[in-house]
Amino acid sequence: MTTTTLAEATMPGAEAEAEADQLREVLEHYWEHDWTDGLPVVPVTEGYLARFLATVERDPEEILFTITHLNRHLTVRLAAINAAMAGCRPEYFPVVLAAWEAIAKEPHPARGIWQSTTGTAPFLVVNGPVRGEIGLNSQGNIFGSGFRANATIGRAIRLGLINAFGLHPHKLDQATQGTPAKYSACIAENEEQSPWAPLHTDYGFDASESVVTAYVIRSVMHIEARHTMDPEQLALDFVDTIRRTGSLIHEYTSALLVLVPEHADVFASAGWSKDDLRNFIFEHATRPRSELVAVGKDALSHKTRWRLSSDHPDSMPDTAAASDTPDTVRVLSHPTSIQIMVAGANNAGVSAVVEVFTLNPPRVQPFSYSRIGAAGH
Amino acid sequence: MDSTLSPRPVSLRGLTIGLLDNTKPNATMLLEEIAKELQEHHGAGEARLYTKEYFGTPVAERLLEQIVDECDIVITAVGDCGSCSAATVADGIMFERAGVPTVSITSDSFLMSGQAMATVQGFPGFDFYAVQHPVASLSADEIRERALTALPEVLRILGVEG
Structure with a gap:
């Protein structure tokens, strides 16, 4: 046994010293090249990368996602490099790959939404057995920190956007404020404590399959509702947040x-299905025109159809103005504009409304999905 | 990639102006006010208004070809958001490469994204006009003022004496 004096230890x-220099040199290398989201990344070698590529049966040069007007593509290899840098374990990579496939099906990302001032983020939902296999958290602190699979899978997307597409803030990424979800946003459904069938079975998958759903989101707003067992009261509490004027572009x-x-x-015990809930919300998510006048959003601009005041030089009437009830303005275009899933701890009545970015024309299904482990093209 | 500008006209007399509206609020009015000035004080000919399908991506090839075919100079506006500032600059570069002198108008909050896009398109240093932000929320009178302020820069980029 050797003994060390305090002076020797400190x-x-x-x-x-050489070891510390070496460590810093490796870490700083990534910052110097702007290859990070601000946090340190994991150094990646060809050998380390090979372990990620070995988890999928795909050609490393296969293109997963293209932003044509930026002349840039994301290949399987680039997705794997960024997943490794983000701190993923190799066995998370099939989830990351499916996430990119889902994102590639979304209309807005390929059209430049991540250069946009609105400052949206990719938001992933994972369903199926893969959750347990790789340790995705679905119960408690789902939007918070602490779980490697959630944290690093979401981050793998962010790093890919920065490194493969050059979406650096203050440059091509012109987000005015952005959202904390831009660091990482990957949650899993708490299927085990849900009274309803899992989200991916809504799209026709079997519960035994694993699926990633991709959304483009802005805000995550929490709903404090520990006060009621009445499904209508509870649904109206959600409606109040969904129909806020600030979300209306x-x-x-x-x-x-x-x-x-x-x-x-509360809903399931009263006999409400997910469709019952979305239909109720659809019918109640309206605003009296006077409230839109009050905030100057009672009309549309001619070409972009953005909400603005009827006093604005570029204004024209909105859709509701030509309806039978011109003074009641719907803020949802379809009942399916409301998607429903279950996640979080079973310890309080605190849920969330995640606002999904909605350009014109509105989509019937405002999301895209991809099965994990699907064969390549 | 080609980073030379198209040949500049000596004067605007009789030239057809293509106005490419990217659909952002007040873009049409800003473009029409500038065109009116060019017609009244610089002898420019007809102004034709074209509308982009989507502001966030560059102009579709078919529309680009039509404008190149029908116009002598182009003014495009208004890049007052993240994606559309970059797209407006990309449009200007595409018109220049097709031989048509073009003024891309972004708002001055988006210089960085316009410049980043010029680099992506292989034309670093591409010259465009950055109008004072904001544009979307302005009244008709304020848009007219923005147009008058823009005029010397529009003429400079087109290579025409003011």
């Missing part, structure tokens, strides 16, 4: 309701 020798908005098990049970 005064690094030449070897320790165009005529309509969309949202993903992330219900905690307790809230889902």
